[in-house]
Amino acid sequence: MNENTLASVTWKLQALSEELNHVRQSLLNHDAAAPSGSAQAIETPGELGALLNDRRKQLGIDLAILELQTGVSVSTLKRLFKDLE
16 A cells, blocks of 8 residues: 555544544434433332233233243233232
């Protein structure tokens, strides 16, 4: 590689590095400014069970498959999803 080619490649790499830093900073600023709309407080075990069960249904996962995926028995899952109050 001659000096002109090396200088050109170096300049391009520096420009790309600066652009990536700008994009990274922009994403960090966006994440910091964005509200975490999906976060909610879970105050009771019943609320946790209901949220987990709703999510399971949204994903279309039946209890037998969930048992295989998690190693938690169907009977335990049913107790978890049941309103404990």
